[in-house]
Amino acid sequence: EDQVTQSPEALRLQEGESSSLNCSYTVSGLRGLFWYRQDPGKGPEFLFTLYSAGEEKEKERLKATLTKKESFLHITAPKPEDSATYLCAVRSSNTGKLIFGQGTTLQVKP
Amino acid sequence: NAGVTQTPKFQVLKTGQSMTLQCAQDMNHNSMYWYRQDPGMGLRLIYYSASEGTTDKGEVPNGYNVSRLNKREFSLRLESAAPSQTSVYFCASSEFLAGGPEQYFGPGTRLTVT
16 A cells, blocks of 8 residues: 655754654655645645655755655755645555655744 | 635535535646645545546545536535535646646635534
8 A cells, every 4th residue: 555654743943953854655656756845824835856766856955865765855954934844745656646644844943 | 827726715614514615727737636634644635637527536535526627627516514524625736647747736725514
């Protein structure tokens, strides 16, 4: 069964304190791993797509990496505006549909 | 471009009432989706439409119906609302279903069923 698990559920950082969010997955033929950011009361906002192990993508203070079993979202020197819930999803080649993890809620304090 | 729009933003229903959630996209996408988001459950797919004229069940379709009105619009109907349908509903679209393109989400509809 396709499954996505994100850890930790919640993360509190001080401004400038770098850290990583984890997304572990099991899927029948990976056809893309997606990272989204969701602000309170808003819809998820697309960040990155990764397709194969070893691939990396960067955007400002965020860097996403992919292995055969997990993905990491590295946050370097975070700022309070990076506070949000970060969602991970995978697409299975069997169904073509996205399977979402439960998210990691990040709070960055000034 | 507005992207994906949803109406209404908030709704309160009594058990047994019906309503339709509206969704439209202006990105010329072929595929559209309805999800619900509940605390601790993540986003779960209710129904999807791979292309205009087709619809299919997702993970949690019971109690819902959908209509793909045209390429732009995809509506979700609750025929007889139940408290278990209290949730936040998101519509999304993508260029097509398979192959890996990302999905773009609307702002959501917060539904409370009393």
